[in-house]
Amino acid sequence: MPKTNNNIAVIGAGTMGRGIAQVFAQSGFEAYMFDAYPEALTSASAQINKMLDRAVEKGRVTAEDATATKGRLHYVENLSDIGTQPLVVEAATEKLDIKIAILQEAQQHLTTDGILASNTSSISITQLAATVDHPERFIGMHFFNPVPLMKLVEVVRGLQTSDETAQRTIEIAQAVGKTAVSCNDHPGFVSNRILMPMINEAIFTLQDGVAEPKAIDDIMTLGMNHPMGPLALADLIGLDVCLHIMEVIFRDLGEDRYRPCPTLRKYVAAGRLGRKSKRGFYSYE
Ligand SMILES: NC(=O)c1ccc[n+]([C@@H]2O[C@H](COP(=O)([O-])OP(=O)(O)OC[C@H]3O[C@@H](n4cnc5c(N)ncnc54)[C@H](O)[C@@H]3O)[C@@H](O)[C@H]2O)c1
Structure with missing residues (x-):
C-alpha cells in the first residue's frame, strides 16, 4: 500500500x-x-x-x-x-x-x-x-x-x-x-489572461493582411526578445486549446477585446490545430 x-x-x-x-x-x-x-x-x-x-x-x-x-x-x-x-x-x-x-x-x-x-x-x-x-x-x-x-x-x-x-x-x-x-482565480488567471489575447491579436494581424506568419513572429522574437513568436507558440500549444481558452475569457469577462479571431475559428474547424495535426500557421510535414 x-x-x-x-x-x-x-x-x-x-x-x-x-x-x-x-x-x-x-x-x-x-x-x-x-x-x-x-x-x-x-x-x-x-x-x-x-x-x-x-x-x-x-x-x-x-x-x-x-x-x-x-x-x-x-x-x-x-x-x-x-x-x-x-x-x-x-x-x-x-x-x-x-x-x-x-x-x-x-x-x-x-x-x-x-x-x-x-x-x-x-x-x-x-x-x-x-x-x-x-x-x-x-x-x-x-x-x-x-x-x-x-x-x-x-x-x-x-x-x-x-x-x-x-x-x-x-x-x-x-x-x-x-x-x-x-x-x-479570475478568467485566464495571469498567464493566459495576457498570453492568449496576445496570440489572438497576432492572428487578427495575420487576418488583416498586415504581414505573413514568419514576419509577425520575427518581429516579436527579434524586436520584443520573445523566445518564440506568437503564431509558432499557438501551433505548439494547439489552436483548439487557444480557441477554448479565448472563449472562456470572452464569455466570462464579456468584453469585445477578448473576441476569438474568426481566422482562429476557421483553422480549428479545418483541423489545422498546429504541431499535433502537422499543420497550423506553419507546416510540420
Ligand atoms: N498542454 C498544456 O500546455 C497545458 C499547460 C498547462 C495546463 N494544462 C492543463 O492540464 C490538463 C491536462 O492537459 P494535457 O495537455 O495534459 O491533456 P492531454 O490530453 O495530453 O491529457 C489528458 C489525459 O487525461 C486523461 N483522462 C481523461 N478523462 C479522464 C478521467 N476521467 N480520469 C483520468 N484520466 C482521464 C486522458 O486519457 C489523457 O491521458 C488540462 O486541464 C489542461 O488545461 C495543459
Whole structure:
C-alpha cells in the first residue's frame, strides 16, 4: 500500500500529468499516476523512461538517481489504487464534467489535511472548489509545458482557498524545484489572461493582411526578445486549446477585446490545430 508521507497522486497521465509525476518522483516523492485509459499510462512510462535514460547518457543524472526515480513512479489502472495521499493533482482533459467527476472520487483519497489541486488552464478554481467537500483545501497548481523544464507554477487561489493551503502549496512547488507565483482565480488567471489575447491579436494581424506568419513572429522574437513568436507558440500549444481558452475569457469577462479571431475559428474547424495535426500557421510535414 502507498505510504502517506511525501506522496502525490496525479490523475491524468497525458502531456501534463506525466511531467508533473516525473518532477515529483525526481524530487523524492512517491508518485502515483492514474489515467482512465491504460494506453496513456504505457505511453507515459515509455516517455519518462526514455527522458531519464537520455539524461543519464548526457551526464545530467546519475544512473542510480534515474533508477530510483523510475522506482518511485507507480502507474495504476484503478483510481482506488492511488491510496491515501497528502496531495492529489488533477491533470485530466480540460472538460468541466470530467474534472468534477474526478474530484468527487479523488477527494476520498486525501489524508485528513490533504490538498486537492487542479492543473486546469481555464476552468474556474472557485467553481471547481464549490463541488468538493473541503473547498478551503482546493487550489490551482498550474504547471507549464514541458513540466520538467519550465520553472513556473502559477498557484491559483479560489475564493474559498485557505491561507494555509496556499502557503503549503507554494512550499510543495518549491520542494520540487519550481518557482511558485500566486494569483487569484479570475478568467485566464495571469498567464493566459495576457498570453492568449496576445496570440489572438497576432492572428487578427495575420487576418488583416498586415504581414505573413514568419514576419509577425520575427518581429516579436527579434524586436520584443520573445523566445518564440506568437503564431509558432499557438501551433505548439494547439489552436483548439487557444480557441477554448479565448472563449472562456470572452464569455466570462464579456468584453469585445477578448473576441476569438474568426481566422482562429476557421483553422480549428479545418483541423489545422498546429504541431499535433502537422499543420497550423506553419507546416510540420
Ligand atoms: N498542454 C498544456 O500546455 C497545458 C499547460 C498547462 C495546463 N494544462 C492543463 O492540464 C490538463 C491536462 O492537459 P494535457 O495537455 O495534459 O491533456 P492531454 O490530453 O495530453 O491529457 C489528458 C489525459 O487525461 C486523461 N483522462 C481523461 N478523462 C479522464 C478521467 N476521467 N480520469 C483520468 N484520466 C482521464 C486522458 O486519457 C489523457 O491521458 C488540462 O486541464 C489542461 O488545461 C495543459
